[in-house]
Amino acid sequence: MKLWRKPLDADTVKVPRGRIYIIKDQCKGCGFCVQYCPRNVLELSQEFNKKGYHPPVAAREEDCVSCGLCELICPEFAIYAELVEEEKQKDSQETQKAEV
Amino acid sequence: MAEDRRVLTGEHFMSGDHACAEGGLAAGCSFFAGYPITPSTEIAERMSERLPEVGGMFIQMEDELGSMNAILGAAWGGWKSMTCTSGPGFSLMMENLGLGIVLETPTVLVNIQRGGPSTGLPTLPGQADMMQARWGSHGDYEIIALAPNSPQEIFDLTVRAFNLAEEFRTPVLVMSDECVGHMTEKVVIPPKDELEITPRRYTKKKPGEYLPFDFGEDEIPEMVTAGDGYRIHITGLTHDRRGYPVINAEAQDWMVRHLINKILKNKHRIIQLEEINLSDAEVVLVSYGISSRVAHRAMDLAREDGIKAGMLRLITVWPFCDEKIRELAERVKAFVTVEMNMGQVALEVERCACGKAGTYLVPHAGGEVHNPDDIYQVIKEAAK
Amino acid sequence: MNRSASSTTDVVDKQSHPMSDLLRMDRMPHIWCSGCGLGTTLTCFIMAVRESGIDEKKIAVVSGIGCSGRVAGYINLDSFHTTHGRAIPFATGLALANPELRVVVYSGDGDLVAIGGNHFIHAARRNMDILVICVNNFNYGMTGGQAGPTTPVSARATTAPYGNYEYPFNIPYLSIASGATYVARWTALHMRRLKNSIAEALPKKGFRVIEIICPCPTAFARRNRLGTGLDLMKYYHDNSIIKHGADPREADIGMTGKIIVGKFLDIERPTFRDFLVENVWPKIGRK
Numbered sequence: 001m002k003l004w005r006k007p008l009d010a011d012t013v014k015v016p017r018g019r020i021y022i023i024k025d026q027c028k029g030c031g032f033c034v035q036y037c038p039r040n041v042l043e044l045s046q047e048f049n050k051k052g053y054h055p056p057v058a059a060r061e062e063d064c065v066s067c068g069l070c071e072l073i074c075p076e077f078a079i080y081a082e083l084v085e086e087e088k089q090k091d092s093q094e095t096q097k098a099e100v
Numbered sequence: 101m102a103e104d105r106r107v108l109t110g111e112h113f114m115s116g117d118h119a120c121a122e123g124g125l126a127a128g129c130s131f132f133a134g135y136p137i138t139p140s141t142e143i144a145e146r147m148s149e150r151l152p153e154v155g156g157m158f159i160q161m162e163d164e165l166g167s168m169n170a171i172l173g174a175a176w177g178g179w180k181s182m183t184c185t186s187g188p189g190f191s192l193m194m195e196n197l198g199l200g201i202v203l204e205t206p207t208v209l210v211n212i213q214r215g216g217p218s219t220g221l222p223t224l225p226g227q228a229d230m231m232q233a234r235w236g237s238h239g240d241y242e243i244i245a246l247a248p249n250s251p252q253e254i255f256d257l258t259v260r261a262f263n264l265a266e267e268f269r270t271p272v273l274v275m276s277d278e279c280v281g282h283m284t285e286k287v288v289i290p291p292k293d294e295l296e297i298t299p300r301r302y303t304k305k306k307p308g309e310y311l312p313f314d315f316g317e318d319e320i321p322e323m324v325t326a327g328d329g330y331r332i333h334i335t336g337l338t339h340d341r342r343g344y345p346v347i348n349a350e351a352q353d354w355m356v357r358h359l360i361n362k363i364l365k366n367k368h369r370i371i372q373l374e375e376i377n378l379s380d381a382e383v384v385l386v387s388y389g390i391s392s393r394v395a396h397r398a399m400d401l402a403r404e405d406g407i408k409a410g411m412l413r414l415i416t417v418w419p420f421c422d423e424k425i426r427e428l429a430e431r432v433k434a435f436v437t438v439e440m441n442m443g444q445v446a447l448e449v450e451r452c453a454c455g456k457a458g459t460y461l462v463p464h465a466g467g468e469v470h471n472p473d474d475i476y477q478v479i480k481e482a483a484k
Numbered sequence: 485m486n487r488s489a490s491s492t493t494d495v496v497d498k499q500s501h502p503m504s505d506l507l508r509m510d511r512m513p514h515i516w517c518s519g520c521g522l523g524t525t526l527t528c529f530i531m532a533v534r535e536s537g538i539d540e541k542k543i544a545v546v547s548g549i550g551c552s553g554r555v556a557g558y559i560n561l562d563s564f565h566t567t568h569g570r571a572i573p574f575a576t577g578l579a580l581a582n583p584e585l586r587v588v589v590y591s592g593d594g595d596l597v598a599i600g601g602n603h604f605i606h607a608a609r610r611n612m613d614i615l616v617i618c619v620n621n622f623n624y625g626m627t628g629g630q631a632g633p634t635t636p637v638s639a640r641a642t643t644a645p646y647g648n649y650e651y652p653f654n655i656p657y658l659s660i661a662s663g664a665t666y667v668a669r670w671t672a673l674h675m676r677r678l679k680n681s682i683a684e685a686l687p688k689k690g691f692r693v694i695e696i697i698c699p700c701p702t703a704f705a706r707r708n709r710l711g712t713g714l715d716l717m718k719y720y721h722d723n724s725i726i727k728h729g730a731d732p733r734e735a736d737i738g739m740t741g742k743i744i745v746g747k748f749l750d751i752e753r754p755t756f757r758d759f760l761v762e763n764v765w766p767k768i769g770r771k
Contacts, residue, residue, distance in 0.1 A: 021495075021496045021500065022495055022496070023495075023496055023497070023498045023500075023501060024495050025498075025513075026498055026512055026513045028513070028517070028518035028519075029518055030518045030519040030520075030712070030713050030714060031712075031714045032519075032524070032713070032714060032717060035714055035717070035718075036673075036717075051513070053518065069675070071502065071527070072524070072527055072528070072531070072675040072676070072679070073524055073527075073673075073675055074523070074524070074527070075516065075519075075520060075521060075522060075523025075524045075527075076512075076513060076514070076523055077498070077501050077503060077504075077507060077509075077512060077523065077527065078498075078501075080501060080502050130581070131577065131580065131581055133573075133576075152760075152764060152765065152768055152770060153768055153770070157580045157581070157760075159576065159580065159756075161573060161576075161606075162602050162603060162606040163602060165569075165570060165573070165603075166570070166572075166573035166576070166602075166603050166606070167573075168573075169566065169567070169570040169573035169574040169576075169577065170573045170574065170576045170577035170580075171577055172566075172574055172577060173546070173564075173573070173574040173575060173576060173577025173578035173579075174577035174578065174580060174581035175577070175581075176564065176577075176578055176581075177577060177578045177579070177580070177581025177582035177585065178581055178582055179581040179582075181577065181581070195567060195570075196566075196567055196570060198567075199566060199567050199570075203564075325582065326544045326562040326564075326578060326582060326585060327541060327542050327544065327562065327582050327584055327585050328541070329541040330562065331541075331560050331561055331562055331563075332562055332563070333508065333556065333557055333563045333564075333565070334563075334564055334565065335556070335557060335564075335565035336565060336566060336567055337565065344508075344511065344557070345557060345565075
């Protein structure tokens with residue numbers, strides 16, 4: 001049984017979408033962004049960067065809402081998110097489709 | 101109001117400490133940070149009264165460490181700044197005198213020397229901080245130090261100290277002593293337009309082009325002020341031309357050589373000496389500050405007795421006048437160094453004389469000036 | 485900008501970072517260890533600078549020595565890296581000579597309240613126009629983890645191998661007792677609150693202190709078996725209590741127990757300059 005109700009305007013309010021940028025070689029693998037991302041978008045990757053750390057990877061980027069917390073918590077200035085504009089969103093979806 | 105009170109043109113009957121404060125004001129000093137300590141306190145007292153009159157700012161800090169730092173901060177805030185101290189206070193200032201040298205900050209530090217070590221003789225004279233002035237902060241560097249021997253000269257040399265500080269973008273020391281500081285004599289302050297004042301050498305470069313430690317042939321970098329949009333970074337760490345820290349031997353070599361060359365390459369513009377009876381002298385007295393006035397008397401006594409004595413008075417003690425001593429060593433019989441310590445500048449005289457002339461010292465532990473007779477006895481010995 | 489697109493994550497050049505204009509990106513990566521919170525505090529500061537709307541040209545940062553002292557070298561504002569403990573007196577000269585400047589002292593606990601403790605209390609007493617950001621990591625990190633003025637009782641440090649047997653300073657209490665007019669404490673995990681606090685304090689006048697509790701995984705946490713930087717962040721999450729207006733006497737920090745954070749004080753009192761301008765200058769006819 002669902003314990004919550006769907007908001008009445010759920011169809012009209014668009015959930016923002018973010019795009020994540022990572023400056024891989026600046027990361028020191030502390031894991032702050034992975035732990036505190038409220039949408040659980042990030043994971044530490046298996047690859048090594050120049051310094052020998054595992055930088056994060058946006059494993060579930062489609063869930064990113066560009067809240068900016070990763071940029072705020074990152075002590076290395078190595079990650080940030082940008083809001084994806086609606087049209088761009090559409091474009092990128094189309095591109096992805098085209099690629100598929 | 102303000103600026104017309106800055107230069108008190110006229111004839112005054114004034115103590116050395118007050119004349120020093122007036123020299124600073126005349127040279128454009130707008131900021132003084134200090135901590136009370138005998139026998140330099142009167143400089144701070146006069147500054148606390150006078151600076152607010154001329155649009156400046158006086159602050160009594162919690163200690164000499166703070167005082168030295170505050171004047172460096174004020175210099176980067178765009179003002180000419182100074183502090184004064186004595187005895188143990190000078191030791192406390194050594195830490196950030198080093199910072200001033202490495203940040204290449206124009207500022208003036210006055211030491212009205214008293215007897216030491218430690219608390220020593222707070223109210224009596226000494227000249228035993230001369231080597232501390234030269235080497236007191238850790239690391240290798242060159243320093244400029246001037247030694248006045250009268251209230252008039254402490255006025256003149258404080259003005260000059262500010263000019264040298266701006267010309268060479270470095271802290272400059274005025275190494276006076278309790279006698280000069282507390283002595284009251286005639287002081288003539290010239291009209292404002294007759295004073296030679298060196299303005300700060302601000303860069304004409306634009307933000308982005310300017311580097312805080314870049315310099316040309318003369319080794320002297322240009323200045324900016326915080327808030328002008330240059331977004332400078334300066335650090336007490338060994339740094340490059342941009343001011344960025346670089347921790348390796350190569351950067352250290354570049355920076356230390358620069359700090360030394362900046363002074364040594366320009367020695368001819370810094371060194372000021374007074375030569376008395378040197379043309380035929382066989383015995384040359386080397387002295388500075390209050391001791392030079394006693395040495396002068398001893399020289400007169402020697403001349404009266406037919407000894408060809410002369411005097412080289414060091415108005416600039418650091419950088420040392422190596423060349424002058426070497427040149428004299430070729431033709432005179434001996435040097436007699438007269439200073440109120442157990443032999444500091446005498447070591448430099450000995451070094452430069454290089455065995456070519458005799459070197460004698462008339463030491464004095466401080467507390468009172470030399471007895472001219474004691475000096476005269478050494479002159480007689482040296483003339484043999 | 486070099487934003488080579490990839491399917492999930494864009495891996496980009498460091499110059500593309502949104503804060504690259506206020507950071508000296510040519511000096512990145514910085515020297516701070518993995519899991520250290522200093523970088524996070526600097527991000528909060530930069531965002532607060534932006535939010536405050538103050539002309540960036542008119543902000544100067546002065547640091548002392550230590551890990552936190554390196555902030556001056558990474559922020560792209562007029563910045564001064566001075567000697568150990570002396571950031572506050574340097575900032576005093578800077579602020580008095582150039583009243584247009586907003587002067588920020590960004591340094592560590594050892595620098596500000598041990599070797600620089602005397603300058604700290606006297607600048608507070610004078611109510612000098614300085615914002616002090618004191619990053620407290622409970623030890624001297626850069627020199628390898630020695631006990632300091634904020635090390636909790638019983639904590640281990642390289643100079644306290646049997647556990648620290650000195651009482652630490654409680655920085656908010658010390659600041660308020662000395663005369664500061666704005667006092668807050670946050671941890672490195674309270675990013676938004678910290679940013680808001682800095683943005684609020686930056687345009688104010690007087691001596692303002694913001695203490696930031698910050699993880700030091702390499703020196704302090706390792707020696708005390710407290711885990712990684714992330715473990716410390718989790719500890720702050722579970723043990724911080726936000727209590728605005730709290731009695732600073734209750735804000736001691738121990739090896740275990742709660743950390744009281746929040747805004748302890750926000751008052752107005754004439755600053756050094758105010759007093760001079762209002763009470764001294766009229767006496768000599770100066771405006």
